[in-house]
Amino acid sequence: MARKRAAVLISGRGSNMAALIGAARDPSYPAEIALVISNRPDAAGLAHAQECGIPTKVVDHKRAGGREDFEQALQTVLEQHEIDVVCLAGFMRVLTPWLLSRWPARLINVHPALLPAFPGLGTHARALATGVRIHGATVHFVVPEVDAGPIIVQGAVPVLADDTEETLAKRVLAVEHRIYPQALRWLAEGRIALAGARCRIAGEGAPADALIVPCDPPRP
Numbered sequence: 001m002a003r004k005r006a007a008v009l010i011s012g013r014g015s016n017m018a019a020l021i022g023a024a025r026d027p028s029y030p031a032e033i034a035l036v037i038s039n040r041p042d043a044a045g046l047a048h049a050q051e052c053g054i055p056t057k058v059v060d061h062k063r064a065g066g067r068e069d070f071e072q073a074l075q076t077v078l079e080q081h082e083i084d085v086v087c088l089a090g091f092m093r094v095l096t097p098w099l100l101s102r103w104p105a106r107l108i109n110v111h112p113a114l115l116p117a118f119p120g121l122g123t124h125a126r127a128l129a130t131g132v133r134i135h136g137a138t139v140h141f142v143v144p145e146v147d148a149g150p151i152i153v154q155g156a157v158p159v160l161a162d163d164t165e166e167t168l169a170k171r172v173l174a175v176e177h178r179i180y181p182q183a184l185r186w187l188a189e190g191r192i193a194l195a196g197a198r199c200r201i202a203g204e205g206a207p208a209d210a211l212i213v214p215c216d217p218p219r220p
Contacts, residue, residue, distance in 0.1 A: 004084040004188040005034040009074075009091040014045020015173065016089035016110055016180050021052050023181035030188035035081045037074065039093055055081070061093060071099040085187055087180070088142065097144045105194055107142045108187065110180045112172050114138060114154055119147035124165045124172065135159050135168060137176040139183035141199070150199045152192060155179045 006024075008017045017036060024033045036049035039061045046056045057077050064070035070093075078086065088109040100107065113123040115138040127135045136156035141149035155175035159168060186192050186201055193200045 001030075003029070004031040005082055006031045006085045006087055006184060006188070007035040007037060007078055007081065007083040008033055008049075008087045008089050010036060010038050010043055010045040010089050011040050011092040012043055012045065012090050014043065014048060014089055016176055017045050017087075018048055019177035020087060020089070020181055020184060021049070021054065023184070029181075029185065031085060031184050035077075035083060037077060039070075039091070045089075067096060068098070071096060075099060075102060085184065087184060089180070094146060095142065100142060100144060103142075105141060105192070106187075108139055108152065108183060109142050109147075109149075110176050110183075111138045111140065111147050112169070112176065113147075114156060115140060115147055115151060124168045127159060128163060128165065128168065133159055135172060137172050137179060139179050141194075150194055150197050152183045152186065152199050152201075153179045 006020070008014070008020055010017050014036070021033050023029055024031055033054055036046065036054055036056045038046055038056070038058055041058045041060055046058070049056050059070065059073050059077060061070045064073055084106065086103055086107040088107070111119070111123075113119070113127065114134065114136045117132070118126050124135070134156050136154055138154045139152045140147070141152065143149040155178060157168075157171045157175055189203075191202045193202060
């Protein structure tokens, strides 16, 4: 079966993009990273993608003439490269229903929190301020409401007593790099079924893999 052609959309350094590229180097992985797009010409992740031999494209939202023109340009590029699946990886633009309607159940995002807790920005500071004991990351389908789409997979880490935003963010980012390639694998293999607002993962091992449990033991 042919590998699915995935596009990764970034706005910055693209560390999750790099994790997806790394996973896709395995010939048995069911998706190839066929294109990296940034809305910022200075995004550091573009250079890494180019070094890996992956085509890149800049669709600058500041030069697009408005949100509608920007998304139409984005859609045109995706169509030109015959993309099957879109992965948002630190892409700092809210997409409209017009574009999302063209990618039903084919556009995913990774968010640094255990949704539905802490949608939006500043997740690590909010987790610390709230006093939660468990934090983490979520890969989900993208819908018009921000960070509200059906959850594909989550990974959790403990919040330690001496955590700062930086130390917590570092552990959560490691989980993001683990769960995002897993979610793309399931999507490319056609193993994700939507049942209302829930995702069901078909196949052996799915129930255990749909949640990655805390990987850092609490300190004494």
